[in-house]
């Protein structure tokens with residue numbers, strides 16, 4: 185992959201609002217909040233009473249015992265009942281798991297059960313079921329929600345299947361993730377569910393991959409590119425804003441998608457972070473200053489953002505900004521500039537998406553050999569690249585990961601997987617990043633258990649610290665942190681007999 189990858193088409197981002205639970209009526213949404221969080225807008229609040237002690241219901245929300253799906257799972261010898269409407273109103277006496285028999289509930293007797301702890305036949309419920317005091321309006325909202333709780337599973341989850349998607353048109357990324365999932369599924373899946381992976385693409389010319397607008401019934405995206413979401417009322421892809429993306433791998437798209445899509449738990453830092461760490465490196469290690477440094481820049485959606493953040497960062501640090509030169513073409517204007525800079529002893533070029541091979545050629549033709557620094561999506565693989573020897577140790581790139589971040593045991597696991605599923609023995613970086621993403625996803629699901637929701641997925645990710653996949657730097661997320669690794673590796677190109685080889689100069693964080 186070439187450094188000039190930054191020269192992508194530009195996308196237009198539109199403002200965006202999160203609309204959770206859009207399929208629920210307002211009453212059902214309020215009821216869901218009472219059920220899952222124990223809170224409402226009522227001034228008196230909701231009180232739970234258990235063994236004589238009163239406490240806010242937020243300490244003991246219904247969902248914490250009956251499950252977010254309402255089906256109730258046994259715990260510590262007691263069995264919180266199945267609260268789905270079908271189970272509560274079955275038109276014959278029901279023998280509950282606890283052994284208690286009772287008649288079907290009506291709305292009135294259900295309200296009584298919740299507030300007074302007696303079933304339709306007047307039998308006391310077990311003390312493990314708290315008694316709740318709430319307003320009539322809250323009770324009616326709660327019951328409205330209980331009537332449809334069995335239809336409120338997050339999309340993509342059924343009794344025996346979790347459907348996930350990858351947003352990428354690269355078949356090799358799909359294959360490596362599907363191979364890993366096959367191993368998981370053959371070992372019984374996760375808590376009784378198999379996982380199936382479907383490939384979609386948001387931006388693709390490959391018509392054999394499904395368009396992203398078809399991703400209606402999936403639980404989460406894993407790996408691939410983050411989504412770039414338009415939330416215009418008319419947008420067909422607005423629904424995507426509610427779907428989490430776990431372990432996305434493409435820093436170029438992070439830079440575009442971040443402002444509007446915060447369900448994206450990326451593996452790496454975006455290009456803005458990378459360019460700032462590169463700036464730190466340049467000022468501290470190469471003594472860059474306005475006197476000796478210029479920024480070469482080509483207009484583009486991402487490049488504009490990078491330039492903006494560089495300038496804001498300089499201001500924040502009370503530094504003079506560097507001279508900026510826009511390059512449209514390699515013409516006489518630029519030629520004159522290069523000659524001037526060579527004469528003025530400018531030593532450093534910060535390169536915002538200029539074709540590097542052309543830049544190097546053009547500088548050499550003008551007898552100018554500055555340090556050239558830029559951000560990269562991946563390690564450049566063009567070791568055969570013909571830069572003159574005078575540029576040895578002068579080309580520096582920032583990259584979010586590199587070979588040295590991999591461990592040998594993990595690579596051995598990859599090779600075993602590759603042998604079994606006929607994957608390449610020499611995987612691309614993106615293949616290994618995709619594998620990291622699916623490992624991140626399945627390991628997080630293991631910590632959640634059977635009662636799986638998107639909300640729980642996000643909560644579990646937010647509490648993940650230093651998670652090691654063995655292929656990329658350790659991953660940490662939190663409430664405010666969506667970049668798994670914020671490390672930036674500064675690599676310097678050394679010109680040898682057989683082309684350029686890249687050496688690690690510094691790790692910035």
Ligand code: HEC
Nearest residue numbers: 244245246249262263264265282297298303309310312313
């Ligand atoms: C601390 C755990 C806990 C919490 C919190 C809790 N429940 Fe229960 N609930 C139980 C248990 C245990 C039972 C079974 C009692 C029995 O079988 O006698 C039960 C039984 C019930 C029943 C009776 C069902 C039947 O078939 O007879 C209803 C209705 C109910 N809960 C509704 C709720 C609602 C609504 C909330 C929230 C406002 C809630 N529960 C919160 C533990 C809990």
